Amino acid sequence: GAGVSQTPSNKVTEKGKYVELRCDPISGHTALYWYRQSLGQGPEFLIYFQGTGAADDSGLPNDRFFAVRPEGSVSTLKIQRTERGDSAVYLCASSYGLYPGEQYFGPGTRLTVT
Amino acid sequence: AQTVTQSQPEMSVQEAETVTLSCTYDTSESDYYLFWYKQPPSRQMILVIRQEAYKQQNATENRFSVNFQKAAKSFSLKISDSQLGDAAMYFCAYRSGETSGSRLTFGEGTQLTVNP
Secondary structure (H helix, E strand, O other), rough: OOHHHHHHOOEEEEEOOOOOEHHHHHOOEEEEEEEEEEOOOOOOOEEEEEOEEEEOOOOOOOOOEEEEEEOOOOOEEEEEEOOHHOOOEEEEEEEOOOOOOOOOEEOOEEEEEE | OEEEEOOOOOEEEEEEOOEEEEEEEOOOOOEEEEEEEEEOOOOOOOOEEEOOOOOOOOEEEEEEEEEEEEOOOEEEEEEEEOHHOOEEHHHHHOOOOEOOOOOOOOOOOOOEEEEO
């Protein structure tokens, strides 16, 4: 079946602008994760959804970052008043169930804030 | 908090040879999972292999195997008969088995080069 998809693949925006990044998980996967990967580093956790609700948002760096998953499928990561430090690859992953719950990743969105 | 350390930023191997990538982790939990992910230039993270902490037997997946030393908190990946397509960034990752829906904690990665 289709894997996790993310759009756009690349996004360039100016400092201070608002951006939305979309993730389409594997059909039937109830858990959805967002990670941020800065250049040369491993991914860092941002937020996790189980169904429609954010079960753990402790990785969101500040209140400019927000994510939703209104129907328990597609998720949108929203970043307000973007800063140059937000430039990174944003990865989405989904899993079926929790244990062992292997996470399957999308190709990511590369965000560049100029 | 759990931490994952990969002490080899870069490794290289000759095609058809064997290479071992190192990973250590720190945790106070007894129930957890360990993973190796591969990330080629396409950015797509691909699961290579998984190990459950409660299993004593080391996981194997074709040419990929792990050496899981629970007491030493070590989890190395061995790639046998290396192929050009194995060239990528490899990440070791930890996931709690005690916290519902826990996130993955990644190491810094090891860039593997395969020389023809």
